[in-house]
Amino acid sequence: MKDFVSLKAKEIQPSATLSVNKKARQLQQQGIEVINLSVGEPDFDTPEEIKLAAEQSLKEGFTKYTDSSGILELREAICEKLYRENSLAYLPDEIVVSNGAKHSLFNLMMAILNPGDEVVIPAPYWVSYPEMVKLAGGQPVICARNERFTVELNHLRELITPKTKAFILNSPSNPTGVVYTKKELEDLAQLLLSREILCISDEIYEKIIFDGKAAISIASLSSEIKDRCIVVNGFSKTFSMTGWRLGYLAAPRDIAKAVANIQSQTTSNPVSFVQKAALVALKQNEKLYQPMVAEFARRRDYLIKNLPNQVIYPRPDGAFYFFLSLGKIPSEQLATRLLEKYQIAVVPGKDFGADHFIRISFATSLDNLEKACQRLQAAVADY
Ligand SMILES: Cc1ncc(COP(=O)(O)O)c(C=O)c1O
Incomplete structure (x- = not known):
């Protein structure tokens, strides 16, 4: 056949x-x-509070299509979260809520990659990054690590070519659990800013962090780097909501708009009542x-x-x-x-x-x- x-x-x-x-x-x-x-x-x-919020929302009949980028109330709550916890100022039209951070990342690859564009991924990496890049027509380029298991900057410098579109940062990291220090992020940001490339910052494990440490978002280091960053986060790990499928990204407006367009023609909105439950998650938070x-x-x-x-x-x-x-x-x-x-x-x-x-x-x-x-x-x- x-x-x-x-x-x-x-x-x-x-x-x-x-x-x-x-x-x-x-x-x-x-x-x-x-x-x-x-x-x-x-x-x-x-957590029970989140489940109850979903139940309540179902009972109230919140079961129809929503704004395909997510309800405004949730995008506003995400802006507040990013401002309060990460010192990042975004407007609701720079946020797109999707069916999990995985979906946000895939939408993003579709929104930024032309055939043959390269995306640098430091090893060890989360298994889905290279596959998503390939699916979107791009070329994953794997970068070496240093003894701290963060990206080896000398190698990264060598790998960046005119074809390089983006770099993927994941801190805290899957699979190592390593968290980048502020100095490591500053050095990385300096290098990325010296070349015309985007930084995709996957911050999904942000809250699962120990010994009183805090995960710093690279986007918060300066307004210049923020303009080059796409911050990806979600509810799966922090609120133990893997099956609910809810994630989001925050990006410069033109990129957010491209992601929103792609989502509107593919999956449309993330699940309506899950968005309502997420509002309660963000409110009760810690x-x-x-x-x-x-x-x-x-x-x-x-x-x-x-x-x-x-x-x-x-x-x-x-x-x-x-x-x-x-x-x-x-x-x-x-x-x-x-x-x-x-x-x-x-x-x-x-x-x-x-x-x-x-x-x-x-x-x-x-x-x-x-x-x-x-x-x-x-x-x-x-x-
Ligand atoms: C590094 C990393 N990014 C993103 C995701 C995707 O999370 P979500 O459940 O929000 O799609 C995972 C899930 O395992 C992950 O480990």
Whole structure:
């Protein structure tokens, strides 16, 4: 039969995280106790206040199309959040609310990339960035890291060409949990400003941060860099709302308008009653996410104390991951062995652009983490 699948679709890798999850679930269904450390979402339920707001809104019949960029009330609340928490002044027509930050990022790639435009992505990176760039007709260019696991500026300088359209920054980072310092952001901003390129700042893990630290938005460093930045954020991680699908971006007006046009002709508005629930999330804010963040901090500290001494990782100051190395073992081989022999599901680092590493998530109970540490000890002893 004729092959109807497009070349574009064939080029795209399936999400590695989702496929590990599937394999782990299959083993669990066979009655095998798998400790699943591959999860990319908080293991907490969405706070009751947010659920009630969605219910209320449904009861009130808020079930129709909305403004395709999101209701004005929510875009205003997002502007207030960005001003209050990130020192960023945006107007509602510079905000586009979408079905998750992933959707915001994809819309953005479609809005800024011409065929062959390059986007520099520092490794290790979130698995979806290169695939989204490719889908939008662009070319991902992978940049090396330094010993802090932040971008190696010398390499970045070499990679920027007239074809470079944008750079993707993700702090706190998935998969490392590394948070850029102010100085690191300033140096990066200086380099980006010296060339004509955009900075896409994915701040989705902003609030999952430990030891009293704060994630700084690169866009807040100066009005010049803000004009070059697109800030992406969402509700999935902060408010444990992954299934609700709500994210947003803030961008200079011409870019926001292009994103809004694309969204209006594709998915239209994000879910009406979810937008109403998000208003309550932003209003009650810290009270809703603080208990979850405190628990994540406890688990992170537990892992720092109890992971086998032989494993190496950058210290995660944010997000809910450790990016571990057990030496020179290729990551897919290691992940398969950990799943089959020790029943621990992890994601191979290869998918994040860093072989010889695996990503473990601590979005699971301390009980599970205790068992995982014991199993990892046994695995390390085996190598
Ligand atoms: C770095 C990063 N950006 C964006 C997203 C997408 O989040 P959302 O659920 O809002 O689409 C994720 C989700 O795993 C992520 O890890």
